[in-house]
Amino acid sequence: MTADITIADLDHTYPGATTPTLRRVTLEVPAGTRTAVLGPSGSGKSTLLSIVAGLSTPTGGDVRLAGHSVLHQPPHRRDLGVVFQRPLLFPHLTVAENVAFGLRMRGTNRAAIRRRVAELLDAVALPGYGKRRSGELSGGQQQRVALARALAARPGVLLLDEPFSALDPQLRGDMRVLLTELHRREGSTTLFVTHDRDEATDVADTVTVLLDGRVAQHAPPADLFRRPATLAVARFLGGAGNAIPGTASAGHFDCPLGRLRLDTDHRGAALLLIRPAAIVVGDHPGDNVVPATITAVTDRGTHLDIQATSGGITLQLTTGPAAPLRPGDDTLLWLPPAHLGVVTP
Numbered sequence: 001m002t003a004d005i006t007i008a009d010l011d012h013t014y015p016g017a018t019t020p021t022l023r024r025v026t027l028e029v030p031a032g033t034r035t036a037v038l039g040p041s042g043s044g045k046s047t048l049l050s051i052v053a054g055l056s057t058p059t060g061g062d063v064r065l066a067g068h069s070v071l072h073q074p075p076h077r078r079d080l081g082v083v084f085q086r087p088l089l090f091p092h093l094t095v096a097e098n099v100a101f102g103l104r105m106r107g108t109n110r111a112a113i114r115r116r117v118a119e120l121l122d123a124v125a126l127p128g129y130g131k132r133r134s135g136e137l138s139g140g141q142q143q144r145v146a147l148a149r150a151l152a153a154r155p156g157v158l159l160l161d162e163p164f165s166a167l168d169p170q171l172r173g174d175m176r177v178l179l180t181e182l183h184r185r186e187g188s189t190t191l192f193v194t195h196d197r198d199e200a201t202d203v204a205d206t207v208t209v210l211l212d213g214r215v216a217q218h219a220p221p222a223d224l225f226r227r228p229a230t231l232a233v234a235r236f237l238g239g240a241g242n243a244i245p246g247t248a249s250a251g252h253f254d255c256p257l258g259r260l261r262l263d264t265d266h267r268g269a270a271l272l273l274i275r276p277a278a279i280v281v282g283d284h285p286g287d288n289v290v291p292a293t294i295t296a297v298t299d300r301g302t303h304l305d306i307q308a309t310s311g312g313i314t315l316q317l318t319t320g321p322a323a324p325l326r327p328g329d330d331t332l333l334w335l336p337p338a339h340l341g342v343v344t345p
Contacts, residue, residue: 002188003031004028004029005029005035005052005064005065005189005191006029007025007027007028007052007062008064009026010022010026010058010061010063011058011061012056021213022048022051025044025048025061025214027208030189032189033189033205033206034183034189034204034205035204035205035206035207036193036199036204036207037210038194038197038200038208039209040236041195043211043212044210045194046162048210049191052080052157052191053080053082054073054074054075054080057071065156065157079155079156079157080155080158081150081157081158082159082161083150083159083161084161087134087146088146089134089145089146090134093133095121095126095129095130095134095137099120100113100116100117101149102153103152106153117130120148120151121148123182123185124148124178129141129145139166139167140167140171143175147178154186156189157189157190158188158190159191160193176199176203179192180202190204192204200221204221205220207219207221211232211233211236216232217230217233225275226275226278226339226341227264227341228343230344231343231344234273238275240273241275241276241316242273242274242275242276242315243271243272244272244274245271245345246270247269248267248272248342253270253272253340253342256310256311257290258311260272260288260335261287261337263337263340266342269345270345271343271344271345272340272342273342274339274340276305276317277317279317279334279335280333281319281333281334282331284334287337288335288340289334289335290332290333290335291310291331292315292331292333293308293309293310293330294308294327294329294331295327297327302321303318303321304320304325306319308333315333317333
């Protein structure tokens with residue numbers, strides 16, 4: 001049965017350290033959903049997952065699963081499945097025995113174990129691999145077995161600590177698709193830790209950005225990228241390429257580009273943020289069309305990186321490779337209101 005996760009005012013400081021690893025972290029993960037905790041190295045994300053798993057102890061706050069505090073419960077009583085960066089398979093056991101390990105510890109009957117192991121090996125695209133040992137598998141295959149083992153006992157919560165970071169890019173993409181399919185099939189509430197922005201948005205319903213041990217923003221992926229809560233979040237997500245100073249008021253933003261329409265009610269001195277890929281070259285009916293002059297064009301093969309100036313402001317944008325633009329060209333740029341974020345400088 002799936003369980004919701006509640007992390008309340010969680011603090012953590014390592015013994016002897018002067019700087020906290022986690023600072024008043026609060027997070028809700030509804031039952032059956034997937035949340036990615038996204039942050040750079042040293043942000044505290046793996047420590048957070050370790051506390052939920054029962055492998056580390058916080059210095060303050062609480063962790064509740066299905067509404068009940070689990071801080072004083074050992075890991076094996078928390079109804080969790082856990083997958084780490086390394087598969088950590090038992091080398092002396094076969095693939096089938098690795099997947100069956102948790103079920104055997106629970107005293108599940110042999111026939112049920114055989115059915116569940118076969119079902120999961122099919123689900124992770126490893127049918128017929130049951131008699132092999134981990135040393136005969138590739139890294140990606142080992143991680144698939146680790147996923148199957150974590151899900152075998154149908155845990156209420158699945159915890160994943162950067163499980164694909166050691167794999168090559170193509171394999172990481174395949175594993176993201178597999179994880180999504182497994183979630184659709186199994187339904188476990190999932191908490192996924194990663195430093196990879198694409199990975200977070202691919203596998204999660206919501207993303208929690210953790211910076212310096214604090215929750216900087218918690219939002220669906222599209223909202224996170226279109227409307228970062230702070231300049232620090234925008235920079236981490238790579239969306240601070242265009243940060244335009246001005247003043248927001250009553251659904252508008254006055255800046256050197258002119259008066260732009262906003263879909264937010266932010267007020268006061270602010271920075272307007274828009275990702276380079278969101279700027280559209282050419283005229284468009286409605287608001288937020290500004291004249292600009294192209295100052296640089298770099299052909300990246302799959303796209304063009306373009307620099308333009310408007311109202312004394314330098315803008316970065318990207319377009320398709322066939323756009324007929326050259327330095328010195330005058331053009332119009334559309335800044336879609338839905339893609340404009342506003343943050344306090």
